[in-house]
Amino acid sequence: MTWERRWHPLREEWVTITSHRNTRPWSGSDEIASAPSLDEHDSGCYLCPGNSRVSGEQNPSYDGIFVFNNDHPSYSVPAPEVQVPADNFFQVEPAGGLCRVICYSPNHNGSLARMTVAQTRQLIETWAIEIQTLIDNPEVSSVLIFENKGEVVGVSNNHPHGQIYAPGFVLDGIRREAEVFERSAEPLMTRMISAEESDGQRIVVSTQRVVAFVPFFARFPYEVYVVPRQQHQFIHELDDDARDDLASVLHEVLVRYDNLWQRDFPYMMLLHQSPCDKPDSYANYHMHIQIHPPMRQPGLQKYLASVETGGGHFLNDGCPEDKAAELRAVSAIHYTNTDA
Numbered sequence: 001m002t003w004e005r006r007w008h009p010l011r012e013e014w015v016t017i018t019s020h021r022n023t024r025p026w027s028g029s030d031e032i033a034s035a036p037s038l039d040e041h042d043s044g045c046y047l048c049p050g051n052s053r054v055s056g057e058q059n060p061s062y063d064g065i066f067v068f069n070n071d072h073p074s075y076s077v078p079a080p081e082v083q084v085p086a087d088n089f090f091q092v093e094p095a096g097g098l099c100r101v102i103c104y105s106p107n108h109n110g111s112l113a114r115m116t117v118a119q120t121r122q123l124i125e126t127w128a129i130e131i132q133t134l135i136d137n138p139e140v141s142s143v144l145i146f147e148n149k150g151e152v153v154g155v156s157n158n159h160p161h162g163q164i165y166a167p168g169f170v171l172d173g174i175r176r177e178a179e180v181f182e183r184s185a186e187p188l189m190t191r192m193i194s195a196e197e198s199d200g201q202r203i204v205v206s207t208q209r210v211v212a213f214v215p216f217f218a219r220f221p222y223e224v225y226v227v228p229r230q231q232h233q234f235i236h237e238l239d240d241d242a243r244d245d246l247a248s249v250l251h252e253v254l255v256r257y258d259n260l261w262q263r264d265f266p267y268m269m270l271l272h273q274s275p276c277d278k279p280d281s282y283a284n285y286h287m288h289i290q291i292h293p294p295m296r297q298p299g300l301q302k303y304l305a306s307v308e309t310g311g312g313h314f315l316n317d318g319c320p321e322d323k324a325a326e327l328r329a330v331s332a333i334h335y336t337n338t339d340a
C-alpha cells in the first residue's frame, strides 16, 4: 500500500498516490446515464441516516445536513509514513491533512438542485462553519470544498453529498490562483465582474451581491462562475445578506442546468478560497465558486483528452455567449417542481 505525495519534476507539482483507496465502496452503476434511485432511503447506502459505514460507525438519524470524517481519506492526521526512495532524485512528502464528507440531505434520491433556497442557504452555513474550523487547524494548509455530481465524473454514491479536502500543503491550482490575485495590478475578480456586466452576453443570474456568468474564457461549454461582488478570502467572511444572495444565485444556476435537458445535470463544483497556511500573504484572494460540467450535449461527454491532459490546453467547442443564452432561456423553476 502506498499513500504519499510524490513530486512531478516536469510539471513542478505534487501528485498524491492513494493506492489504499482502491478498495473503497462503489454503489454507483456502470451505466453513465442511469436513472436515479426513487427511494428516499437506501438500506445499502453508507450515507443514509441510521446506516453503518465501512468504519463500523453508524450514521445518526440526521434530518438536515450531516458532516463526518471520510472513511477513505486521501489525506490523514497523523500522516501515513512515506517510503523514501533509494535515489534522492525522487521527492516524497507525507499525505497529511483531513478529508470530510458533507451529506446535504437525508433524502437519498435528492440533489442540491432539487433542494430549496433555504436548504441551500443552510449548506452555505455549513461550509462557513467548516472552513472557519479548518483554517485554524495547524495540520491544514488549504481547503477545497467540492461536489462531484453524476456518475460521469466518477461519483461512487448517488446520495447528495459534497466533500472537503483539507491537505497539509497548498493545492497547486489554488496556489497558482492565489499568486495571480496578489500579482494583479487591479482587483482581478472585481474587474472581471465589471467586464462581464458591461458586455452582458454571458451573465446568467445577477443580484445586488452575487453574480453568475459563463466566463469569457470558459474551458467547459457550460462552465459557470458564481462570484460574490465583494472581495473576501473565505466564505465565512460573507455577511448574512451576501450568503442569502449566494444561496439564491447558486440555486438558480443549478436549477437552470437541470432544466436544460430535463435531467440531473452532472458537474464538478468547487469553492475557491484562499490558502490558509499564511492567509495574510493572500489578502487579495477573491473567494468564489466555479462549476465545471463535463457534458457538451446530452449523452456527449467532454473528455480531458490528449490536448487537455498532455498539452495543458483546453479546447472548448461551445461558444460561451451561446451557452449563457441557453441557460438564461430555460425556466428558473425546477422542471420536477409541480407546486410552482
Ligand SMILES: [Zn+2]
Binding pocket: 041, 042, 045, 046, 047, 048, 049, 107, 108, 159
Ligand atoms: Zn443514501
